[in-house]
Amino acid sequence: xxxxxxxxxxxxxxxxxxxxxxxxxxxxxxxxLSMSIIDNPxxxxxxxxxxxxxxxxxxxxxxxxxxxxxxxxxxxxxxxPDNQTAAKAWWKEGVCYQIYPRSFYDSNGDGIGxxxxxxxxxxxxxxxxxxxxxxxxxxxSPNADNGYDxxxxxxxxxxxxxMEDFDLLLNEAHKRSIKIIMDIVxxxxxxxxxxxxxxxxxxxxxxxDYYIWGEGxxxxxxxxxxxxxxxxxxxxxxxxxxxxxxLFAEKQVDLNWxxxxxxxxxxxxxxxxxxxxxxxxxxxxxxxxxxxxxLPDGNPTVGELMGFTGxxxxxxxxxxxTFLKEMHREVFAKHDLMSVGETPGVxxxxxxxxxxxxxxxxxxxxxxxxxxxxxxxxxxxxxYDLDALKAYHIRWQTESGPSVWNSLYFENxxxxxxxxxxxxxxxxxxxxxxxxxxxxxxxxxTPFIYQGQELGAINNSFTSIDEFNDVESIxxxxxxxxxxxxxxxxxxxxxxxxxxxxxxxPMQWDDSETAGFTSGTPWLKVNPDKQxxxxxxxxxxxxxxxxxYKTIIRLRKRAPALIYGSFVPYKPKVHHYFAYYxxxxxASYFIEMNLSPKDMLSKKxxxxxxxxxxxxxxxxxxxxxxxxxxxxCED
Ligand code: TEU
Ligand code: CA
Numbered sequence: 001x002x003x004x005x006x007x008x009x010x011x012x013x014x015x016x017x018x019x020x021x022x023x024x025x026x027x028x029x030x031x032x033l034s035m036s037i038i039d040n041p042x043x044x045x046x047x048x049x050x051x052x053x054x055x056x057x058x059x060x061x062x063x064x065x066x067x068x069x070x071x072x073x074x075x076x077x078x079x080x081p082d083n084q085t086a087a088k089a090w091w092k093e094g095v096c097y098q099i100y101p102r103s104f105y106d107s108n109g110d111g112i113g114x115x116x117x118x119x120x121x122x123x124x125x126x127x128x129x130x131x132x133x134x135x136x137x138x139x140x141s142p143n144a145d146n147g148y149d150x151x152x153x154x155x156x157x158x159x160x161x162x163m164e165d166f167d168l169l170l171n172e173a174h175k176r177s178i179k180i181i182m183d184i185v186x187x188x189x190x191x192x193x194x195x196x197x198x199x200x201x202x203x204x205x206x207x208x209d210y211y212i213w214g215e216g217x218x219x220x221x222x223x224x225x226x227x228x229x230x231x232x233x234x235x236x237x238x239x240x241x242x243x244x245x246x247l248f249a250e251k252q253v254d255l256n257w258x259x260x261x262x263x264x265x266x267x268x269x270x271x272x273x274x275x276x277x278x279x280x281x282x283x284x285x286x287x288x289x290x291x292x293x294x295l296p297d298g299n300p301t302v303g304e305l306m307g308f309t310g311x312x313x314x315x316x317x318x319x320x321x322t323f324l325k326e327m328h329r330e331v332f333a334k335h336d337l338m339s340v341g342e343t344p345g346v347x348x349x350x351x352x353x354x355x356x357x358x359x360x361x362x363x364x365x366x367x368x369x370x371x372x373x374x375x376x377x378x379x380x381x382x383x384y385d386l387d388a389l390k391a392y393h394i395r396w397q398t399e400s401g402p403s404v405w406n407s408l409y410f411e412n413x414x415x416x417x418x419x420x421x422x423x424x425x426x427x428x429x430x431x432x433x434x435x436x437x438x439x440x441x442x443x444x445x446t447p448f449i450y451q452g453q454e455l456g457a458i459n460n461s462f463t464s465i466d467e468f469n470d471v472e473s474i475x476x477x478x479x480x481x482x483x484x485x486x487x488x489x490x491x492x493x494x495x496x497x498x499x500x501x502x503x504x505x506p507m508q509w510d511d512s513e514t515a516g517f518t519s520g521t522p523w524l525k526v527n528p529d530k531q532x533x534x535x536x537x538x539x540x541x542x543x544x545x546x547x548x549y550k551t552i553i554r555l556r557k558r559a560p561a562l563i564y565g566s567f568v569p570y571k572p573k574v575h576h577y578f579a580y581y582x583x584x585x586x587a588s589y590f591i592e593m594n595l596s597p598k599d600m601l602s603k604k605x606x607x608x609x610x611x612x613x614x615x616x617x618x619x620x621x622x623x624x625x626x627x628x629x630x631x632x633c634e635d
Pocket of ligand 1: 148149185228248284344413414472
């Protein structure tokens with residue numbers, strides 16, 4: 001059914017992607033609005049036409065029409081029937097470990113982590129028990145965004161070494177049965193990529209159309225879209241007078257996915273890496289590659305709510321699925337590859353369109369819905385609400401169905417340390433770090449651990465703007481300075497709340513001055529916390545977060561029920577309490593957790609079985625702060 005202003009709210013909620021958008025809006029609005037209110041029969045029968053008035057102008061008719069248009073485009077995107085049970089796959093059974101090569105281990109003393117450094121630490125990773133490594137980009141790059149701005153897809157970044165180094169890493173990893181997942185950035189290239197350099201030469205360049213150009217109006221960019229890294233999303237090319245689109249930094253130029261030649265070049269490159277033997281791809285911002293036809297202005301209200309103007313015109317386009325189906329045919333189907341798409345803004349229903357097995361697009365995805373709790377963005381200084389995380393997981397675990405396989409992650413190179421995100425009081429770090437491991441290793445989905453997470457790492461602290469490296473933080477600093485309504489101190493506080501430099505701080509191998517990361521001067525400030533939190537100290541301590549990770553990874557790998565088993569929530573309504581069963585072929589596990597820093601009573605049922613793992617040494621009827629227990633029952 002085609003949506004119009006005469007449609008009712010319930011008609012909108014029937015369109016999967018629309019349901020996600022409503023869900024997101026409800027979550028980001030302050031106050032008591034919730035999905036249960038929206039799903040109430042009275043509200044469900046309200047006609048869209050009535051909304052501008054009811055919302056006091058927030059939802060203007062213009063906004064509604066533009067959203068309706070988008071949702072109608074999705075009409076052709078449907079879900080095939082589910083399989084009976086989840087199909088088995090190596091990438092569902094394994095645990096992945098993300099490496100940010102620049103910060104992992106420096107093998108030659110220049111202060112920058114490198115590929116040889118990764119190879120040298122493979123035994124550590126193998127001991128930890130992981131099965132795959134996702135390597136953040138290693139391609140040639142001028143590092144405007146630390147490798148997420150690629151200037152040559154077929155070459156290795158100078159800082160990181162050579163192609164021989166990479167081949168050796170691949171080989172050595174495979175010898176240890178560790179797979180390598182390459183990070184592929186195809187929403188944009190660097191402005192130093194040969195294609196873009198050629199495109200700049202003239203409007204007639206065969207590569208001109210590899211990028212997205214627009215005519216400005218009176219010195220203004222072609223539309224009002226803003227960059228995710230501050231300022232307008234357009235930059236003027238002085239020579240031709242035209243503007244080019246960059247959703248991220250100025251030096252990250254968006255590729256034109258409408259151009260079949262460009263797409264063919266991208267698939268050729270991906271096949272080249274697959275032929276080399278890489279086992280999968282992590283696809284950077286893959287949900288943004290298709291831009292709405294005509295590049296219309298973004299809605300200012302949506303821009304304000306989401307933080308970026310124009311986002312509805314590239315984060316929710318149906319066309320992306322056409323491109324991904326083609327990529328699947330041209331690349332994934334030809335090899336036994338896993339693909340994990342980074343999909344900011346895509347919720348559960350829209351997510352199914354990306355990863356339902358029957359649709360032949362991606363294997364799995366990084367959904368962002370659980371990254372911040374309601375009404376917050378990453379740069380807010382707040383305590384993350386674990387009850388919201390629980391709600392997110394219950395929803396995904398119970399509603400995704402057998403043919404959809406999500407990823408499980410808390411951290412990556414774009415997010416702060418999860419322990420710090422939940423609570424700053426360091427007394428809780430050990431139990432909390434371990435409890436989070438329990439969540440990650442006992443739910444359905446592929447776990448992705450980010451380097452240092454296995455140590456229970458916490459945030460670094462940056463005391464002056466000179467200590468930051470990340471382009472996002474530095475641009476934000478200048479943007480806030482220019483606005484002029486915050487003091488230097490306030491700005492630094494905000495940056496410290498969300499900067500990506502926390503997770504990019506050097507990996508902590510020992511308690512020496514450079515944390516054993518380099519024999520030279522580290523490119524980014526070492527976290528002083530390395531004194532307590534480092535591989536060497538934690539390996540020697542059986543109670544460390546690291547040793548807990550080792551144990552629980554092993555547990556997951558020998559327990560098919562923890563991987564493929566069904567998920568049955570237990571007492572989901574109890575606040576700060578998260579408990580569930582995982583059940584498969586007569587084997588069952590019961591997991592219960594206290595999500596709060598205060599004691600609470602255990603609610604363990606009689607059939608839970610025997611306790612096999614917990615993050616405290618004594619266990620009675622009281623669950624201590626962030627206590628997590630795993631019980632096993634075999635018949
Ligand atoms: O990130 C895309 C993205 O939208 C976010 O994770 C983003 O970094 C952040 O939320 C902005 O506020 C990917 C990469 O993971 C990131 O490192 C890159 O900077 C970005 O794409 C551009 O390639
Ligand atoms: Ca180095």
